[in-house]
Amino acid sequence: MEIRVSGAGPAAPFFSARDVFEPSHDLDLPVDVHIRSNPDERTWAGHYDDHHVLNISQQAATSVMARELALHEFAHMHRHERGHPSHTLSMDEVLFLALTGREVEQRVLTHCYQIANHVKDIYADDITLSVGPTDKLRSFLESELAAAIADQPADRQQAGHRLTAGADPSMTAVNAAFALALLERHDAIPGDHRLYDLAHAAGQDAPEIDVDGFRRRFATLGPDPDESDCRRGLVDTIRTYADAQTTTTGPAAD
Structure with missing residues (x-):
């Protein structure tokens, strides 16, 4: 499961989430994590033909819920890849x-x-x-x-x-x-x-x-x-x- 993190914020929560996610599930496409400075953007995922995007605010990325938010978005990506209705x-x-x-x-x-x-x-x-x-x-x-x-x-x-x-x-x-x-x-x-x-x-x-x-x-x-x-x-x-x-x-x- 490939993760690429960009923006002013910690990468550790996303790799930690991957380590928790991977033993049971996997993603076929890479994930681009964009840490945004605007706190109103919060967290959301986008799905494309060759990758997923996880947009997350800097505030959320540095919070105690950062790993759990990443896990949640990885799960959305998995459901999307597997065609869940x-x-x-x-x-x-x-x-x-x-x-x-x-x-x-x-x-x-x-x-x-x-x-x-x-x-x-x-x-x-x-x-x-x-x-x-x-x-x-x-x-x-x-x-x-x-x-x-x-x-x-x-x-x-x-x-x-x-x-x-x-x-x-x-x-x-x-x-x-x-x-x-x-x-x-x-x-x-x-x-x-x-x-x-x-x-x-x-x-x-x-x-x-x-x-x-x-x-x-x-x-x-x-x-x-x-x-x-x-x-x-x-x-x-x-x-x-x-x-x-x-x-x-x-x-x-x-």
Whole structure:
């Protein structure tokens, strides 16, 4: 597995991630790691005919999660190379099928893409959590969810519109469901963990979202779906979320 690192940042986390990844999995194509100075770029992967690209911010590359983030992206690359339908289906096609006949706000459309990415992340992290430790990820998910809940607005108009910037309550509730489902798939969370209390709080902030329902959807994703099953599951999950958003104020997207 060939890795080439460029940019102002440490190379060690990426080679360490490779050493953890390689005994069980491998990549056919080389990986170009680009460490970026812009912290808003965070971490994302690109796939090309002759290589993969891992873009990561300098802030993330120097964090305690650097190795785990690299492992996660390597897992996405592996799923892409092996043609897993969660990583090869056209998300534009999936959203078209899910939202036909519906008008949704732009923010809801953005959330639908995020939900599709959660499905990709579940399948990538089925690999990540099979080769790496779970403690850091569990703590990271707990911290992120707690921060999002703390960012909820204190006041809302009677119609339910946001008065202040911050985390969107509906998406925070889905994120809570995703976090629980991911850890439950790998028996990586005790029944009394604080994440369950946080997920309950997130659900109270967004009563239109069935947190437990989304948790079950994510937790029970089949390990080896064919393209039709994967498409059907994505369409149903995204449609469920869109239909839970009963207000359509502001610019809508078809």
